[in-house]
Amino acid sequence: MKKVNLAIVGATGLVGRTFLKVLEERNLQIDNLRLFASQNSAGKEIIFKGRKFVIEALNKDSFYGTDIALFSAGSSVSKEFAPIAAKSGCVVIDNSSAWRRDENVPLVVPEVNPDDIFKHNGIIANPNCNVIPLAVVFGPLHQKYHIRRVVVSTYQSISGAGQKGIDKLEKEIQGIQTHDKHRIFSNIIFHPVEPEQPEITNEEAKLHFEPCKILHSFDIKITSTCVRLPFFACHCEAVNIETIFPFEIEEVKYLLANSKGIKIIDDLKNEYYPTPDIVKGKDEVYVGRIRRDTTIENGLNLWVVSDNIRKGAATNAIQIAEILINSEK
Numbered sequence: 001m002k003k004v005n006l007a008i009v010g011a012t013g014l015v016g017r018t019f020l021k022v023l024e025e026r027n028l029q030i031d032n033l034r035l036f037a038s039q040n041s042a043g044k045e046i047i048f049k050g051r052k053f054v055i056e057a058l059n060k061d062s063f064y065g066t067d068i069a070l071f072s073a074g075s076s077v078s079k080e081f082a083p084i085a086a087k088s089g090c091v092v093i094d095n096s097s098a099w100r101r102d103e104n105v106p107l108v109v110p111e112v113n114p115d116d117i118f119k120h121n122g123i124i125a126n127p128n129c130n131v132i133p134l135a136v137v138f139g140p141l142h143q144k145y146h147i148r149r150v151v152v153s154t155y156q157s158i159s160g161a162g163q164k165g166i167d168k169l170e171k172e173i174q175g176i177q178t179h180d181k182h183r184i185f186s187n188i189i190f191h192p193v194e195p196e197q198p199e200i201t202n203e204e205a206k207l208h209f210e211p212c213k214i215l216h217s218f219d220i221k222i223t224s225t226c227v228r229l230p231f232f233a234c235h236c237e238a239v240n241i242e243t244i245f246p247f248e249i250e251e252v253k254y255l256l257a258n259s260k261g262i263k264i265i266d267d268l269k270n271e272y273y274p275t276p277d278i279v280k281g282k283d284e285v286y287v288g289r290i291r292r293d294t295t296i297e298n299g300l301n302l303w304v305v306s307d308n309i310r311k312g313a314a315t316n317a318i319q320i321a322e323i324l325i326n327s328e329k
C-alpha cells in the first residue's frame with residue numbers, strides 16, 4: 001500500500017479519536033499525519049503509534065501537501081473547508097451530513113457501492129451512522145430479492161450526539177441537571193427537526209434518502225422512527241422489510257451470513273442475540289432475530305446492531321481511504 005499524507009479534521013472529537021484508534025489497528029501507511037480541531041484545542045497533544053502529535057487550529061492553508069483528509073467536525077466546518085481542501089488537491093472523506101445529498105458527491109459504503117468512490121470530484125461522503133449498517137444489510141437482500149418497502153425503528157445511544165452527549169448523560173447519572181429541554185437519563189428523546197420538514201426528524205429524513213442513493217434505487221420506500229436512549233455505545237435498529245421476490249428464511253440467513261461485513265448472532269432460545277455490550281468496539285454489522293413477518297406476503301424482520309463510532313463513522317471512512325490508496329499505482 002502506498003504511503004499517504006493524511007489529515008484528520010475534528011481529531012479531538014469522538015469520531016476523530018476513533019479514527020486514530022482504527023488507524024492504529026489497520027495497515028494504512030501514513031507518511032505525514034496532521035491533526036486539526038478548533039482553536040480551543042490548538043496546542044493539545046495526542047499520542048499516535050507512540051509518537052506525540054500537536055493539534056493545530058484549522059485554517060484555509062491547512063491542506064497543502066495532504067492526500068486525504070478525514071473530516072469529522074460537523075456540517076458547518078465541512079461546508080466551509082471541504083471545498084478548500086478539495087481545491088488544494090486532497091480527497092476529503094466527510095462524516096457530516098453536509099454533502100450527502102449533493103449529486104456530485106458519492107455516498108459510499110465499501111461493501112455495497114465501492115465503485116462510486118471513483119466518481120468523486122474531491123469530496124466523498126460517509127453516510128449517516130444508522131444508514132451504514134442498514135446499507136450493509138440491504139445490499140445483498142436488494143440484489144437478490146428487490147426491496148419494495150422498509151419500516152425501521154432505531155434505538156440510538158447517546159454517543160451519536162458526540163462527546164457533549166456523553167458528558168450530558170454522565171452528569172445526569174450523577175444527579176447533575178443540565179439546562180436542555182429534555183434530560184436523556186431515564187428518558188427517550190427524538191432528534192431535532194428542520195423548519196422545512198417539521199413532521200419528521202432530521203435523522204429520519206437521512207434514513208429515508210441515503211440508503212436509496214447508496215443502492216442507486218430511489219423506488220425503495222423507507223419510513224422510520226428514530227430515538228435516542230440513555231446508553232453509551234452502538235445504534236440498534238428493528239427493521240421490517242418487504243421484498244418484491246419471495247424468499248426462504250434459511251436462504252436469507254445463509255445470504256446474510258456470507259455477505260461482507262455482516263456477523264449473525266441469532267439464538268433467542270439461549271438468549272444470544274446482538275446487544276450493544278457485544279457489538280461495542282467491533283467493525284462488523286451484527287444481525288439477529290432473522291424471522292419472517294407473516295402479516296405480509298414477502299415480509300422479513302431483522303434486528304441490526306452496529307458500533308456507530310466505528311463502522312457507523314470512522315471504520316467506514318478508513319475503508320474508503322484504503323480503497324482509494326490501493327487503486328493508486
Ligand SMILES: NC(=O)c1ccc[n+]([C@@H]2O[C@H](COP(=O)([O-])OP(=O)(O)OC[C@H]3O[C@@H](n4cnc5c(N)ncnc54)[C@H](OP(=O)(O)O)[C@@H]3O)[C@@H](O)[C@H]2O)c1
Pocket residue numbers: 009010011012013014015016036037038039040041042058071072073074075077095096097128129159160161162163164308309312313
Ligand atoms: N458520533 C457519532 O455517532 C457520529 C457518527 C457518524 C458521523 N458523525 C459526524 O461526525 C462529526 C463529529 O462527530 P463527533 O461525534 O466526533 O463530535 P464531537 O465529539 O463533538 O467532536 C467534534 C470535533 O469537531 C471539532 N471542531 C468543532 N468546531 C470546529 C472548528 N470550527 N474547526 C475545527 N474543528 C472543529 C472539535 O474540536 P474541539 O475539540 O477543539 O472543539 C472536535 O474535534 C459530526 O459531523 C457528526 O455528525 C458522528
